[in-house]
Amino acid sequence: MAENIIKAEQLSEKQSEYIKLIAEIIEIRKRGEKPIAFVRTYGCQQNVADSEKIKGMLSEAGFDFSDSPDDADFILFNTCAVREHAEDRVFGNVGALKNLKRKHPQVLIALCGCMMEQEHVANRIYNSFPFVGLVFGTHSLHHFPELLYTSLVDGKRVFERGNDDKKIYEGFPVHRDGIFKGWLPIMYGCNNFCTYCIVPYVRGRERSREKDVILKEAREMIASGYKDITLLGQNVNSYGKTLENPVTFAELIREIDSFEGDYWLRFMTSHPKDCSKELIDAIASGKHISKHLHLPFQSGSDRILKAMNRHYDRKKYLETIAYAKERIDGVSLTSDIIVGFPGETYEDFKETLSLIREVEFTSLFTFIFSPRKGTPAEKYDDPVSAEEKGKWFRELLDVQEEIAAKRCSSMVGQTEKVLIEGVKEKTGELNARTSGNIIVELDGGKDLIGTFQNVKITKARNWILKGELI
Numbered sequence: 059m060a061e062n063i064i065k066a067e068q069l070s071e072k073q074s075e076y077i078k079l080i081a082e083i084i085e086i087r088k089r090g091e092k093p094i095a096f097v098r099t100y101g102c103q104q105n106v107a108d109s110e111k112i113k114g115m116l117s118e119a120g121f122d123f124s125d126s127p128d129d130a131d132f133i134l135f136n137t138c139a140v141r142e143h144a145e146d147r148v149f150g151n152v153g154a155l156k157n158l159k160r161k162h163p164q165v166l167i168a169l170c171g172c173m174m175e176q177e178h179v180a181n182r183i184y185n186s187f188p189f190v191g192l193v194f195g196t197h198s199l200h201h202f203p204e205l206l207y208t209s210l211v212d213g214k215r216v217f218e219r220g221n222d223d224k225k226i227y228e229g230f231p232v233h234r235d236g237i238f239k240g241w242l243p244i245m246y247g248c249n250n251f252c253t254y255c256i257v258p259y260v261r262g263r264e265r266s267r268e269k270d271v272i273l274k275e276a277r278e279m280i281a282s283g284y285k286d287i288t289l290l291g292q293n294v295n296s297y298g299k300t301l302e303n304p305v306t307f308a309e310l311i312r313e314i315d316s317f318e319g320d321y322w323l324r325f326m327t328s329h330p331k332d333c334s335k336e337l338i339d340a341i342a343s344g345k346h347i348s349k350h351l352h353l354p355f356q357s358g359s360d361r362i363l364k365a366m367n368r369h370y371d372r373k374k375y376l377e378t379i380a381y382a383k384e385r386i387d388g389v390s391l392t393s394d395i396i397v398g399f400p401g402e403t404y405e406d407f408k409e410t411l412s413l414i415r416e417v418e419f420t421s422l423f424t425f426i427f428s429p430r431k432g433t434p435a436e437k438y439d440d441p442v443s444a445e446e447k448g449k450w451f452r453e454l455l456d457v458q459e460e461i462a463a464k465r466c467s468s469m470v471g472q473t474e475k476v477l478i479e480g481v482k483e484k485t486g487e488l489n490a491r492t493s494g495n496i497i498v499e500l501d502g503g504k505d506l507i508g509t510f511q512n513v514k515i516t517k518a519r520n521w522i523l524k525g526e527l528i
């Protein structure tokens with residue numbers, strides 16, 4: 059066991075020095091005006107949380123943030139590699155910056171995140187996008203100030219793909235995007251190596267943050283008014299295994315839940331192979347833990363689950379769901395599904411359809427299989443055409459729409475506690491969310507944004523609810 063223990067290191071003093079040096083250079087260049095950074099984040103909440111650290115460091119170096127790249131001195135795209143479509147979007151949007159760089163030659167264009175940990179991507183950027191000045195991967199976050207300083211001073215292109223994929227760093231300044239909804243990473247990386255997935259290759263080995271560091275951050279977030287806190291990890295159920303004093307995820311979440319305050323506690327993502335009864339019991343008895351379980355099953359066919367290396371079967375998944383439904387009153391279940399995994403037949407796909415009919419999920423994130431370079435599934439035989447997979451995909455959406463509509467209709471007439479999150483631009487209605495992560499639209503003043511309210515559900519439209527303030 060001992061060699062599996064991963065201890066955190068503190069962000070080095072040297073990086074704080076670099077932050078000061080960056081501030082000095084910028085001050086001279088901008089003659090006292092604040093430099094502007096534009097940070098765009100692709101992909102999952104892990105990336106959002108990383109961007110918040112990068113923004114924290116930029117903010118300490120004196121940067122302000124803009125919603126548009128046009129007036130920025132520093133442009134950063136934090137990229138996602140999970141599917142081809144995600145990568146194509148990044149390549150397209152980076153290409154579009156070429157003109158901007160021509161107009162403003164001073165601007166520094168940088169790319170970071172999961173895509174940049176792949177050698178072939180970094181090479182393509184190097185060769186085809188000469189106006190990109192700085193590239194770094196997910197393992198280089200802890201010396202971002204040094205990388206930024208070097209590219210500002212040398213004016214040369216800086217490219218770095220990290221090799222610290224087993225390390226964990228603490229002490230980052232964090233510039234949170236939201237003021238009442240916030241992300242709290244509890245672990246990094248993944249050891250599961252599902253055969254389709256690029257994440258373990260670009261995010262490194264699974265490693266957990268110390269419990270006390272997480273508890274301190276959670277306390278601070280609650281004290282500063284966060285109402286909706288999501289604990290993040292690729293597989294939160296295996297939290298604590300790399301710590302010197304191992305802790306289970308259920309223990310961690312129970313401890314946070316015991317903190318006083320008016321807030322909801324969420325987490326993502328859970329892996330079905332180790333979603334324990336202890337965790338489900340913790341959700342059931344929690345005061346703040348939302349009655350929502352996002353439990354991606356990917357496929358309803360045992361043959362395909364095996365080929366995906368998921369380490370559970372349909373029976374075990376359904377047993378977990380049955381226990382969650384029994385213990386957690388009104389539990390809201392959501393999931394991720396991949397359609398068209400190599401070798402999947404229509405018979406296998408029908409097993410996925412029957413599973414979603416049986417469980418009745420509130421909502422689903424559905425994806426068509428996308429081969430990722432370097433993963434085992436990239437090389438599997440994949441005889442089904444894209445057109446056929448598209449047909450299955452639409453069939454899945456139709457079935458789920460029916461289920462979601464039925465589930466949402468059954469909530470009409472009920473009273474729900476919701477968090478008001480914002481205003482819908484088109485209609486001026488307020489947007490809110492239930493503890494089960496269902497969207498509710500209602501009339502009301504903007505001053506309610508960021509508060510909890512009780513609403514009566516008056517109507518259901520597919521997977522969206524309409525409500526009235528009580």
Ligand code: SAH
Pocket residue numbers: 140141254255256257291292293327328329354356394395396425426427428429430
């Ligand atoms: N760690 C999380 C998921 C991270 S990726 C978990 O294990 O549940 C988010 C989702 O993207 C996955 O659940 C999966 O459904 C989908 N996904 C990942 N790799 C994919 C690929 N190569 N093609 C299509 N979908 C993929």
Ligand code: SF4
Pocket residue numbers: 248249250251252255256257258292293329
């Ligand atoms: Fe990818 Fe599987 Fe890890 Fe999730 S558990 S990040 S799907 S390898």
Ligand code: F3S
Pocket residue numbers: 100101102103104105137138139140172173256257260261
């Ligand atoms: Fe994408 Fe990286 Fe998240 S590949 S889904 S941003 S971990």
